[in-house]
Amino acid sequence: MPSMLDLDDPFRFLGNDGEVAGIIRNYDWASTPLGPVESWPPSLKTSTALLLQSPVPIVMLWGEAGVMIYNDAYSVFAGHRHPSLFGSNVREGWAEIADFNDNVMNVGLSGRTLAYRDQELTLHRKGYPEQVWMDLDYSPVPDEEGKPAGVIAIVVETTDRVLAERRNKEEFQRLQSLFEQAPTFMAMLSGKEHRFELVNPGYRELIGGRDVAGKTIIEALPELTGQGYYELLDEVFATGQTVRRFSERVYLQREVDAPPEERFVDYVYQPIRDETGIVTHIFVQGSDVTERVRAEQRQRLLINELNHRVKNTLASIQSIVSQTLRGVHSKEEASAAITARILAMSRAHNVLTEENWDSADLLTMVESSMDAFRIEGREAIRISGPNIRVGPHAAMSIALALHELGTNAARYGALSSPTGIVDLHWNLDENEQFELVWSEEGGPAVFESERKGFGSRLILQVLPRELRGTAELVRRSSGIVFKLSTSLEAISDRPVVEGV
Amino acid sequence: MKRILIVEDEMLVAMLIEDAVTDMGHEVVGPAMRLETALETVATETFDFAILDINLAGNLSFPVADRLVELGIPFVFASGYGSAGLAERYHNAPVVQKPFAPQQLEAVLQRLL
Numbered sequence: 001m002p003s004m005l006d007l008d009d010p011f012r013f014l015g016n017d018g019e020v021a022g023i024i025r026n027y028d029w030a031s032t033p034l035g036p037v038e039s040w041p042p043s044l045k046t047s048t049a050l051l052l053q054s055p056v057p058i059v060m061l062w063g064e065a066g067v068m069i070y071n072d073a074y075s076v077f078a079g080h081r082h083p084s085l086f087g088s089n090v091r092e093g094w095a096e097i098a099d100f101n102d103n104v105m106n107v108g109l110s111g112r113t114l115a116y117r118d119q120e121l122t123l124h125r126k127g128y129p130e131q132v133w134m135d136l137d138y139s140p141v142p143d144e145e146g147k148p149a150g151v152i153a154i155v156v157e158t159t160d161r162v163l164a165e166r167r168n169k170e171e172f173q174r175l176q177s178l179f180e181q182a183p184t185f186m187a188m189l190s191g192k193e194h195r196f197e198l199v200n201p202g203y204r205e206l207i208g209g210r211d212v213a214g215k216t217i218i219e220a221l222p223e224l225t226g227q228g229y230y231e232l233l234d235e236v237f238a239t240g241q242t243v244r245r246f247s248e249r250v251y252l253q254r255e256v257d258a259p260p261e262e263r264f265v266d267y268v269y270q271p272i273r274d275e276t277g278i279v280t281h282i283f284v285q286g287s288d289v290t291e292r293v294r295a296e297q298r299q300r301l302l303i304n305e306l307n308h309r310v311k312n313t314l315a316s317i318q319s320i321v322s323q324t325l326r327g328v329h330s331k332e333e334a335s336a337a338i339t340a341r342i343l344a345m346s347r348a349h350n351v352l353t354e355e356n357w358d359s360a361d362l363l364t365m366v367e368s369s370m371d372a373f374r375i376e377g378r379e380a381i382r383i384s385g386p387n388i389r390v391g392p393h394a395a396m397s398i399a400l401a402l403h404e405l406g407t408n409a410a411r412y413g414a415l416s417s418p419t420g421i422v423d424l425h426w427n428l429d430e431n432e433q434f435e436l437v438w439s440e441e442g443g444p445a446v447f448e449s450e451r452k453g454f455g456s457r458l459i460l461q462v463l464p465r466e467l468r469g470t471a472e473l474v475r476r477s478s479g480i481v482f483k484l485s486t487s488l489e490a491i492s493d494r495p496v497v498e499g500v
Numbered sequence: 501m502k503r504i505l506i507v508e509d510e511m512l513v514a515m516l517i518e519d520a521v522t523d524m525g526h527e528v529v530g531p532a533m534r535l536e537t538a539l540e541t542v543a544t545e546t547f548d549f550a551i552l553d554i555n556l557a558g559n560l561s562f563p564v565a566d567r568l569v570e571l572g573i574p575f576v577f578a579s580g581y582g583s584a585g586l587a588e589r590y591h592n593a594p595v596v597q598k599p600f601a602p603q604q605l606e607a608v609l610q611r612l613l
Contacts, residue, residue, distance in 0.1 A: 304581060308555060311580025312510050315599035319516035326519075393557040397511050454515075462511045466533040493509075493534070493557035 010037050013045040016052040018072045020086070024048070027087050033065050043143045047152065057157075060141060062150035066090035066105050077157055079125030096129075097121055104138050108151030114138040118158050133162040185265075187284040188272075189217065194233050194282065196220055206263070206288055208254035223253045223260040233282060236269045240279045243269040247293050264293035309357075313349075317342060323454045337407075344369065344403035348396050359492075360395040362388045366424065369399045373406040373415055373422075380415055385426035388434070391493030394467060398436070398484075398491075401463050404455035405438050405482060414443030414479050432488040434469075440479030459484075467491055502613060503547040506531035507538040507564060508578070509556045513598065517551060517578070520602040524609065535559040542567050549613055550575035551605070554585050562587050574612040576605075 014021045030036045034044070044062060048069050051058040057077045059070035068090050075082040081093070090105070091098040100121065107114050116136040122129050135156040140148035179186055185202035189195060194217040204210070212220035217230060224230060227250060236243050245267055251260035267286025271279040320341045328334040347368045351360050363385065370381050390398070402424075406415070414420030420443030426436040456473070459482060464471040469486025504526045508514040514531040521528050529547045532538035535556045542550075542564060550568055552561045552575055561577075568575050577595045579585050586593060594612065596604055 304585065308580035308585070311598045312513060315516065315580070316510055316512035318599045319512035322516060323519065391557065393509055400511060457515065458511060462515055462531070462533075465531065465537075466509070466511055466514075468534065468537060490534075 013049050014052060015049050018052065020070065020072050020075060021052060023083055023086055024069070029087075032067050032087060033063050034067055041144055041149075043141065043149060047141050047150070051152065057155045058152060059155060060150050060152045061090045061101075061105060061108070062141075064105070064109070066101065066151070068093055074155060077125075077155060080127060081125055094123070096124055104151060104153070108138050108140045109148045111140050111148045113140070118162050132157060132159045134158060184285055184287045185267075189233065189282045189284060190280065192234070192237050193217075194230075194237070197281070202288075203284075206254075206265075207252055208256075210253075221252070223251060227251060233269060236271050236282055237279055240271045240273070242271065247289060262290075263288055264290045313345070316345065320345075327454050340372070340407060341400075341403065343372070344400060345396070347371070348399035351399075352392050352395060357392050359389045359391055362390050362395070362398070362426065365390070365395045365399055366402065369402040370406060370424070372403075373410050375415065380420065381422045381424065383424045385424075385436075386428055388426070388428060388488070388491075390491045393493045394491035397463055397466050401459045401484075402438075404458055408455060408480075409440055409443065412444055414440035417443045420479065428488060434486050434488050434491055436484045438480075438482040440481070443479045502526045502549060502609075503529050503545075504609075505529040505538075505541060505545065505547045505550040507533075507541075507550060507556065507561055508553040509533050510553075513553075517605070520605050521551075523602065524606055526609075533557075535561060535563065538564045539567065542571070547573070549573065549609060552577050554579040554581055560587070562590065565590060565593070576608045576612065578605075 011021075011025050014024060024037075029040075034040060047060055051060055051069070051071050054071055055073055057071065057074035059068055059074050061068060066089055068085060068088055070078070070086065075086075078085050085093045090101045094101055104114060114136070115138070116134070118133045119136050120131065120133050123132055124130070125132075135158055137154045138151050141150040141152050143149035179198070179200045182200055182202060185206045186198075186200040187196060187203045188198040190197045196212040196215055196217070199212060207221060210220065217224070217233065221229075229250070232243060235241075245265075247264050247266065250263050250265055252263055254261045254263075265286050266289050267284065270283040270285065272281035272283055274280045321338055324334055324337045324341065328337060348365065351365050351368050355361070363383070366383055366385075370383065374381060406422075409415040409420075409422055414422050421441045423439050423441065424437070426434065428434050460471050460473060463484065464486070467484070467486040468490040469484060471482070471484045474481045474483075504521045506514060506517050506521065506528055508517055508531050511533075514533060518528050518531060529545050530538075530541055532541045533556070538552075538556065538561060550564075550573060552565060552568075554561050554577055565575060565577075575593075577586065577590070577593055578598055578600070579595060580598045586595065594608060596608055
């Protein structure tokens with residue numbers, strides 16, 4: 001190989017002894033449109049020397065054919081195409097992108113430049129098609145007359161960066177889709193004023209669909225004033241400490257012109273820091289757990305109510321036992337009376353349970369109470385009255401009173417005689433005054449033989465007191481008449497105490 | 501002999517407490533079985549002590565208790581809820597849980613009267 005100082009060396013202009021310089025020296029230039037190197041114009045020689053010195057991949061496409069002369073850096077880029085690519089015409093050398101290079105040649109040789117950023121091309125560098133991205137800059141190379149004789153291209157492959165960006169973008173879209181589809185509510189608050197940057201559909205739903213983007217929390221959700229949430233966000237922003245809260249009550253404006261609505265939320269305020277560690281955002285994430293909290297409250301209420309009812313029932317049974325024992329002559333009599341009274345309570349419970357202990361239809365309650373006293377084969381008990389719903393307490397008390405009246409009638413009164421009849425009816429007048437009348441026909445006019453008078457005390461003293469009315473018992477020769485008078489309001493007690 | 505107001509919405513329970521109070525040798529005022537009646541009775545009757553059910557057919561009896569506190573009349577809550585059903589301000593008030601033995605009531609009366 002001739003030395004660089006050899007003045008006879010036609011390749012001394014290369015000024016470089018890299019791999020490509022060696023190829024240039026040994027290339028059969030006479031077989032190309034460029035001709036032997038001795039005939040090359042100075043512009044071609046200078047351009048070739050220039051690109052060979054560059055560490056950046058550069059290719060020159062000389063002449064109409066676009067004969068390719070490139071540097072070492074480009075040879076790496078060309079992969080398996082190199083070294084046969086060297087010296088070929090660009091449209092043939094890169095046959096898979098001949099159209100693209102045809103345009104490059106036309107534009108370049110007309111004296112204009114071309115620039116592509118992240119240009120996507122499919123190249124066969126390693127024997128298989130490969131998707132690549134490149135920044136491509138083309139500019140004309142003028143000959144001695146200033147006329148474009150070739151095109152020089154600086155080629156920077158950006159495939160790695162493009163793929164990385166694409167992965168980032170996909171990751172971001174995946175996160176955004178998670179954000180959008182999350183069943184929980186999410187919001188990103190920026191800065192110390194807590195300005196809404198992002199909210200997901202769950203968050204929009206929580207706040208009644210209001211558009212809060214770009215607003216501060218005070219502008220966006222003014223109803224939070226005095227509820228401690230602004231202060232808590234300030235604290236998280238100042239201290240950088242994550243805050244978690246469960247089943248917290250919040251009043252939110254969920255409908256225009258409606259008062260703020262009570263909701264319960266589990267949530268996290270998560271501070272987001274920048275690369276220097278300073279809190280810049282707060283990520284809000286949580287769930288609306290109102291239904292769960294309400295169900296728990298309802299369950300607690302029901303358990304309390306059940307406990308209350310059981311204890312009261314036990315106390316009522318204690319009362320039945322204690323008072324029955326005070327009034328009877330024999331154990332057998334006591335046992336029968338206690339059983340009958342407990343069963344009367346139980347039947348009333350059944351009616352109330354079917355009605356969810358809300359209220360009871362008076363007719364249903366009365367018929368259930370009288371079932372035990374019906375006489376087979378004749379209509380000994382006649383029941384009539386308008387449809388009225390009564391509260392659970394009043395229903396139970398009326399049932400217990402009817403049981404005492406029924407027991408008395410069966411033992412001593414109308415239902416103790418083969419032809420006796422009980423007529424039971426009730427009325428509601430225009431002033432909502434309620435009257436219930438029990439009248440016996442065709443039986444002895446007797447009430448109560450128990451010594452201490454549990455039955456008469458119940459129907460004549462306690463019942464009217466409970467129902468804030470009056471009760472009277474008249475003994476006629478044809479049988480007794482019991483009359484209860486009160487108001488509709490007094491028999492319409494409410495079912496459940498809220499908040500106990 | 502003292503006059504004892506009974507506030508109790510269940511007929512049978514009211515009768516039981518009446519008996520217990522009478523058996524102890526006291527005189528019964530009431531029983532008042534609804535909130536309105538209880539408030540009326542407190543306003544119009546004189547008595548030395550009150551036995552208060554908490555749930556009066558769907559209304560809480562705390563307004564009655566409030567009035568008794570103002571009047572300085574001692575009272576005991578009698579409730580199936582036990583102390584769990586008490587309003588915050590009555591957390592430390594005396595309670596007998598239903599059902600109770602007459603002796604329990606007697607002990608409370610002796611302590612508070």
